Amino acid sequence: MAASKVLKVASRAAELAASIGAGLAKAALAVKIDGKLSDLSLPITGDAKVEIITRKSAEALELIRHDTSHVMAEAVQELFPGTQVTIGPSIENGFYYDFARNEPFSTDDFPKIEEKMREIMKRNAPIERKVMSRADAIKHFEGKGEAYKVELIRDLPEDQTITIYQQGAWGDLCRGPHLPSTGTIGGAFKLTKLAGAYWRGDSKNAMLHRIYGTAWRDDKELADYLMMIEEAEKRDHRKLGRELDLYHFQDEAPGSVFWHQKGWAVYRCLEAYMRRRQDATGYTEVKTPQLYDSSLFKASGHWDMYGDKMFKVQIAKSNEEGSRDETLGLKPMNCPGHAQIFKQGIKSYRDLPIRMSEFGNCHRNEAHGAMHGLLRVRQMTQDDGHIFCTEAQIMEESLQFCKLVSETYTDMGFKIHRVRLATRPDVRGGTDEVWDKAEGAMHAALKAAGFEYDLNEGDGAFYGPKIEFYLRDAIGREWQCGTLQCDFVLPERLDIAYIGEDGQKHRPVMLHRATLGTFHRFMGVLVEHYAGKFPFWMAPIHAVVCTITNDADGYAEEVYQKLLDAGLRVQIDLRPEKINAKIRDHSLQKVPAILVVGKKEAEGQSVAIRRLDGQAQEVVGLTEAIERLVKEATPPDLLRKKGL
């Protein structure tokens, strides 16, 4: 809870809290002065809007995590002398601290470190802010052999106040703010994992040892979080893919996917959906080659920029003089191919916009460590598209695409949760003038679409700014899937043009866009979001017909055939197993509907429908059952079209 009060005299935040009430004084952890988070002990001078931060506020959680990281660093240095400290911030759900040490840590060290941390928290030493001169600070850390801290101080801007936060005998260079004492942290934390991390995030630098932890306000929050992690493990798409027989991976094809029938059925659903949506919104679907001569990628700029991540094929070509080598590249994206189709014949301004789509299969030689199940692969298919348009059309086209993304995500069971605009990176193509234009257009489109968005500075593509659409899954995780990129550079490089009203050649703008992103990644997200229980319309198997005894086999076959004829994805289970076993097997396979048939149903031309996760059964006439299932299996866009 935040309290605010206008203060006219110089005071300390702690005193202010006390003046409001003893309860608040006790609960106060930090203070926000004119919107800036500060230590409770800091004086407030002049007129200021002051908010007292208590345990319940969002800022408190950040402080708890940051302080826990300091306590961990103190514990580690007590337990492992000779270890140097570097940095240790709070992050989403917790904190980490990077240490420099020859010997790596082991997770076996965690209990020891955690115990020491609790001991430090119990000591409840006050956390005190000390201002030091640059020279003193350097001397201080040099004396302790903390080379990384010295480097940090040396790199701080001249006018930066250098502060050290001291808790008992241990202190750390830190801009703060911090809680009043180590005892106020609360102790709802757990060390979670171990990893290497580069000093200052640069792979040229030394590798440090990072210890991750999670920290919360109280034990209940911690338990909830740990439960969420467990839930995420249960939903792991790699595990579910195997268990549900959707797809598999194997060593001989690293970074690629073997789609099994069931996984492919879902994939086909997504593809069919996107094809219908794009066909309905003025896209022309094309298919372009996989292999191109290197000259095309040299022209587009990709060869220089990403050549080392492309799969290249060398072939020998012979002519009169002998043979020479020619290098082809497997396409890592579809845009140069689409530009070639655009270039065929002469395009008029009357032809624009041209919305070209392709379920394009691309190859990228991703680093080993980057690959992750379906979420990051070396061979993927995008629901790619390029809109060739005039500058004046950027806004309208962007708006239309935003609408498509929005509706698509809703149909898939998500909402757009966050939109970001990634702006010009350091290494980029095109002039600043062109970038100004492209970024300006993207800002305008986002505003017109009514999206709240934030900036992701410096994270744009090398040819243009990028709108990133994020969705949130069932357990609160964010995923970036869809994207819209505005490109003035590639049309220039590949020399594509249209004839304007004035009879002159003009450059079109290319909008690169993908709604689901890649089918691979989106499938992974879907599996985890639904924990394998897909909505009926995209379920790999809609229904299984199960017999009670083999006496009903004949009728079951009839039911099965009728469902197949109705276009449903159906299986039949005639095994001489008990119905309990069949129910269990198909429930574990997460089939949404089990149709049980026995003597009674055969006599009454009916089926007993049992839903996944439901215990009740419903006996329905066969004709009605088929009608109902067919409707449920109808994709949401087609339901709308039919007005159902």
Add this chain to the structure above:
RNA sequence: GCUGCCGUAGCUCAGGGGUAGAGCACGUCCUUGGUAAGGACGGGGUCCGCGGUUCAAUUCCGCGCGGCAGCACCA
């Protein structure tokens, strides 16, 4: 690619310098049972690959391949 960990049956995993085990799955037979596991028996392994140490390596060491976590990367 980097750091750490890992690679044993289809899957999940135990074991350990003397050529290997469980549960599930699979096969055969019995069972025909009304809504989340019926029973019996059985088959199954280049212990990731290649080198080294050793009388002997799945086990120890090195290299390679692949995976996991994180970092870096992500047109």
